[in-house]
Amino acid sequence: MILEIAQIDVKPGSEAAFETGIAQAAEIFRAAAGCRSFAVRRSIEKPQRYRLLIEWDTLEAHTRDFTGSDAWKAYRALVSDTFESPPQVEHTELTLNGF
Numbered sequence: 029m030i031l032e033i034a035q036i037d038v039k040p041g042s043e044a045a046f047e048t049g050i051a052q053a054a055e056i057f058r059a060a061a062g063c064r065s066f067a068v069r070r071s072i073e074k075p076q077r078y079r080l081l082i083e084w085d086t087l088e089a090h091t092r093d094f095t096g097s098d099a100w101k102a103y104r105a106l107v108s109d110t111f112e113s114p115p116q117v118e119h120t121e122l123t124l125n126g127f
Contacts, residue, residue: 029064030087034080035116042110043076049106050078056103057082062089076112087119 038046050068057066064083071077084090094100 029122030084030090031120031122032080032082032084032090033118033120034082036078036080036107037074037112038076038078038110039112040076043070046078046107046110049110050080053103053106056099060089060094060099062086062093080115090119 036046047068054066057063062085064085065081066083067081069079069081071079082090084094
């Protein structure tokens with residue numbers, strides 16, 4: 029399983045709009061093939077910064093099958109106008125689970 033971490037900085041004053049849009053987008057991720065979980069975290073120190081934590085079955089489920097798809101376009105239509113800059117995305121593998 030792959031964990032996608034997307035850091036999104038939103039425009040000042042658009043936090044509520046982003047949160048509304050990303051809440052609506054949750055259904056898009058629930059329906060996406062290969063998507064296992066979807067969570068959003070907001071930074072305490074930088075309240076305009078969010079991190080999307082999305083678990084995918086494989087890297088390809090995200091990069092090949094989801095990104096660029098109609099579902100991805102629908103997700104972006106809900107939130108992209110709130111972005112201060114393009115999201116920074118990385119994919120991680122579990123190396124150690126200490127619990």
